[in-house]
Amino acid sequence: MKIDLTDTNSSKINKAILSGRRSLGMPAVGMVLTLVIVTDEENAYDSLKAANEASREHPSRTLVVIKRHARSPRERLAPRLDAEVRVGSDAGAGETVVLRLHGELGARADSVVLPLLLPDAPVVVWWPVDAPEVPSKDPLGALAQRRITDAYAVEDPPAALAARAASYAPGDTDLAWTRLTPWRSMLAAALDQARTTVVSAVVESEADNPSAELLARWFVDRLNVPVEQVVTDGPVVTAVRLGTPDGEIRIDRPEGPVARLAIPGQPSRVLALKVRTTAELIAEELRRLDPDEIYAAALRAQLTPPPPTSAPSPAAPPAPSPDRSAAAS
Incomplete structure (x- = not known):
């Protein structure tokens, strides 16, 4: 089931989720976490597909945050929130809300996401592309126990790893590490x-x-x-x-x-x-929500x-x- 909401707010989105559950006779329990995906329109489909596949192992509420910006400096977009609520077979083993934040509302994405988080459940934020320089200090990243980036998806992976090493905080991880x-x-x-x-x-x-x-x-x-x-x-x-x-x-x-x-x-x-596929990588990362100390040590x-010679020193310990x-x- 899909429910489209235009020029809406978080309260109406929550009501739409409850309405969709009742229509399908779905229980409100069973989801183990909230997965927040921060992406753009180009990558939203693939990211959501991977999250839906991973949700069969980790039933979750998935919030897809898409920030819509003006196409030119002269154009101004009025602040507006559009949403697409998916429950049942359209949302994997959980429920999905696609949020499109127009104009200045994109700078306050945390105020939109916060009322939609599952109560008393862990929060994981995943940036498939264009992760912030310091994920733990990003307004959305600050809500999460686990923050997932992907250095493979950027133009300069060595620079991205250097930035991750400089800004590392417990809970950070990267799919480049998961692939190993x-x-x-x-x-x-x-x-x-x-x-x-x-x-x-x-x-x-x-x-x-x-x-x-x-x-x-x-x-x-x-x-x-x-x-x-x-x-x-x-x-x-x-x-x-x-x-x-x-x-x-x-x-x-x-x-x-x-x-x-x-x-x-x-x-x-x-x-x-x-x-491995992106869905398999995300499913692995969702199995653990504690800090990955081995990743932190390797990153640093x-x-x-x-x-100059291939033979090691005999005295080397x-x-x-x-x-x-x-x-x-």
Whole structure:
């Protein structure tokens, strides 16, 4: 069911949600959080589709905030709120409100969103594109326990990661980090099997890939070894190589949904390692609402240039391997 409201307010939107529930005989309980998506018209459809798919695992009230600006400096849009309320099959496993804020009302989006939040439920804010420079200080971000950005969706991912590191606050996360969960899990498991010391690392990926950058910083933080980044044709991260005294631990995924793992002294094996959809990434992030300390440490780690020779110093102390708790984060 869809209910269109023009030139409305938060009170009328709440009444429309209740009316839609009653018409369909839906209970008012069962939703576990409020997901606020701040986006533009161009990206609203894909973002909402991903949120609806994720809601089957995390039933939620989804609020899509679209700020409508004037098309030219001379044009002025009168402050107005239009809304589209969706309940039932049109809203996944929860309920959805698409909010279009015209004119100066866009600067006061928090005053529109606040009365629509589920009472006594966590709030997650997701910026698919154009995240604020300091998400925790954004008026909408300040309402949330969890703030999700995506450095992959910007023109300059390295600059975006630098801004995230400078402004990090507990509750911040980025989908560039979420994309690494399968890689980190497999690497941690491989090191558990190899029982050896890592002395160097190489990350291969397409140019300026933020996930590859975060993976390299994770190695620096967890292993304290030099990391080399190699540019390939992609897509995304294509290979990781960990140098050890016994040989090279390597995961290759040049393309497709599978990768090949090689550990010294063991037969190589094929692993499932597909590029996950946005819905799968959002669903993973909604499983945890506590601060991700491993992400914070990796984000702040400083990459140093690799040493001039590939052989490590014999006197170098052994570095700890990433633990399973890091891989599961």
